[in-house]
Amino acid sequence: MQRLLNLFQNKPMLPGTPAHDPVIRQVDDPDHVTIPLDYPGRIHYFPTVKAGDIVRKGQAIGASRNGNSVIASISGTVKDITTVWTAQSVHSPAIVIENDGGAPLAPNEIFEGPITTGNLDAAMDRMRSAGVAPPWTLSGREWGEEEMRDLPAIETVVITGVRPETTILTSQLLLEQNAKKVAEGLKRIRSFMPAARICLTIPDHLRSLADKTFAGLAELFFLPPSYYARIEREVVAQVLGRRIPNRDNYRNHGIAVLDVEYLLAIVDALDGISPLTQKCITISGSTIEKAITVRFPLGSTIKHVLASQGLKITDFTRTVVGGPMTGYAQYSDQTPLTYNNGIHLIAGDVSPFDAIAPCINCGRCARVCPVNIQVHLVNRMIEFGQLESARELHPEACYECGLCASVCPAERPIVQLLHFCNHDMVHGERHTWMSGGE
Incomplete structure (x- = not known):
């Protein structure tokens, strides 16, 4: 006991x-970079260079089906085109470039000046060539141009100036230190989509800066320093006043979501300053x-x-x-x-006392779940291979936000079990959670 x-x-x-x-x-530039080409669910690039080629920083080295580009981040020699494990545990083809200290491409070697405001077709071509996939289209991984034309018009653009994880400060620092450039980016988005609703999420402590700089350019949504209040799907639901199905693409509902850092990259591309x-x-x-x-x-x-x-x-x-x-x-x-x-x-890890500790049915995971999944029941069904029963409790609604795991006193691998269940539902790949599981 x-x-x-x-x-x-x-x-x-x-x-x-x-x-x-x-x-x-x-x-500083490293002695080599390894640039993955596959981002499952988002975009897949095909190399446009081969081993032995000399490339310069700013040069396109890969392209997607719809012309989105991946850009060399250093100058050097293409050492290899191989496969690597990415930080998201995806085995991806990748281009390895060895740094030779060469000069990068100058902006005038990449771009032909700035793009005229409101010229959407030219803007799309510029962003794609600069490694900035247009946020109001689909990535080109699985869709052709004909299917793109059938997409609903963008009704809402949500620009996130706050990352969900409270330990990640990139967006709020960029928002605070590049406020005028962010404002310019909001104007650009408005010029391309004049009928769309433009929304910007902002850390609550930057309220005075936002009211001064962004008022009239976007609807402002101030978020507290709380992970629970920053989960992206919950924030988007708050902005829209309705939920988008968790496994559905925002774009299919006339919504585009992009981060402040990406907005700044769009401005740099359109102004002919630099690719991504x-x-x-x-x-x-x-x-x-x-x-x-x-x-x-x-x-x-x-x-x-x-x-x-x-x-x-x-x-x-x-x-x-x-x-x-x-x-x-x-x-x-x-x-x-x-x-x-x-x-x-x-610095100090705490491991569960068992490979998978038994659920003690405390219900904490279900109480903290933002989408009200009966997490403890679904988890036990998945653990014992009862995936058909688990489907009836809608595990696909899971955000994989980790709140359930953070409060579980048994420290069960709740998120992993749900992830593999949903992967099985989508791809038909089953994982057995037993000693020596397949």
């Missing part, structure tokens, strides 16, 4: 916004006094990004790419980083 009671003690609280350095630090070759990421952790936000070349390894700040993966028991609620644990510091927003470093 004491062992059972111990489960309820010392449960970690949901992470709050950490103390942080407001300066976004620039990471860099990304910001926040490094946080319980032993890091102040969270650090850096800007790094796409395809840099975890090791390179951490080393730039004097950190080593071996000094921590676990490295999570993303945030502590929905991130992916990494087992190699050579994993490339591309469209990731956070690295969370764990």
